[in-house]
Amino acid sequence: MKKWLLLAIAAMLLTGLSGCGKSVEEQINVGVASAQTVFEETPREPNKKIGQIELYLPSGYSIKETDDVNNYVISKGKDNYILFVNVNEKEDSKLHYELLKKNSAKKIVKEQPVELDGVFGFTMVIKHNDDQYELIASSGGVKLSTISNGRNMDDKLVEMMMIARSVEVIR
Template sequence: MKRKWLLASACCALLFTLTGCGKTVEEQIDTGVASAQTVFEENPQQPNKTIGKIELYVPSGYDVKESEDLNNLIITQGEESYILFVNYQEKEDSNLQYELLKNDSSKKIIKEETVEFDGAFGFSAVLDYDEEQFELIVSSGGVKMSTISEDENIDQKLVDMMTIVRSVKVLEEKE
């Protein structure tokens, strides 16, 4: 009898796993954008890395390094590369990045969502990049992160990106 229950439990777990992997691109985008908004409204993760004048939280499995441009960091996870852009002049409530996106007629936005919470403005967006790739963008105030992605794990990538963006703190210059 125990063996039957164990087998049934294993089959259910496998079914749930396969169902999760079988999300359509549209479902991944919808889930990812909604989840990124939820992450925006939560308490930011405490930074665990300092690069130059930037403190940020880098999830397990991700690496971060400075680029030649002091406003950009390169974040990688395996083969995936992300660009983290920090505009030191913009405040938490800035919507400059969003306005730049909306005013760029060359961008084909599939889905975007803005959020305002506790004096901060942010957004997440998925853009059509080419036939098989998407541009993922998340932003909080003057901090923006983007990547070009295949149609896999879009939902999790958007969550991780928003988690990173929301954690960014610019270190004040000591006078």
């Protein structure tokens, strides 16, 4: 009798806990809205210098250069991000956004373009397959992207926009 009671309680707890997590749709909506808020805030002060850029990296992130002077790999735990910095694009550049929008093969789940004081940026989520999404945060000629399995996408989008907004090209 005690075993069945313990099993029933354990099953109820697991069912209750599984309902506490945000759905993918909620994560996307919250993440995109929160990233827009970050875009509209004053960019973070850079705390890292690498190659021809300075940028802010939140705690737990690391960055390394690649063979291409415009690309960097940012890592946090098992997550890898590609940072692309086009030094020839101005802060009001819509190039990355327009290229993604024109690509009909991309399954855009949600997008949020934003302009503020002559700076253009956007957040976009693109579905790749059943459980993988491409997350993109961009500001001017800077684009940061990663592939996510549908977990913590809201937090990732916020941190990605913090990083993208902070990038300064050293001239």
